Amino acid sequence: MFDPKKLEQVAKQIHESMPQPVKELGADVEQKVRQVIQSQLNKLDVVSREEFDVQTQVLLRTRQKLTDMEKKLAEIEEKLAANKGE
Template sequence: MFDPKKLEQIAKQIHDSMPQPVKDLGSDVDQKVRQVIQGQLNKLDVVSREEFDVQTQVLLRTRQKLTEMEKKLADIEAKLGDKAAE
């Protein structure tokens, strides 16, 4: 859901700021930091960029169809108006 590179960058920054004895614990610390960050990010009400882009495309197609339908409706109403005037 979130960019793994960004998560890794944040985890690395946190890891680099830790005292050396803590760093020596190795990959366990990295893994725990990533888990905590991922857990907190999952609590946020956000969508991934991919999901956002997909929904944007769906919205654009829907808007296009709506515009087409409005034009068709206007054409039908105009024809009905012409017949009623006769």
């Protein structure tokens, strides 16, 4: 759901800002930080950038289809109005 590279970067920044004795606890700290961040992000009602981009494209295609259908409907209505006038 979220970009693992971004999570990795944030976890690394947090780990690097820790005092040296804490850093020496090993890679387990970084992994735990990553897990906590991922857990908290999953609780938020958000979507990934990839999912957002996909939905944006779907919306654009749907909007284009709606515009096309509105145009066709207007043409049909014009034809019907012209036939009534005859």
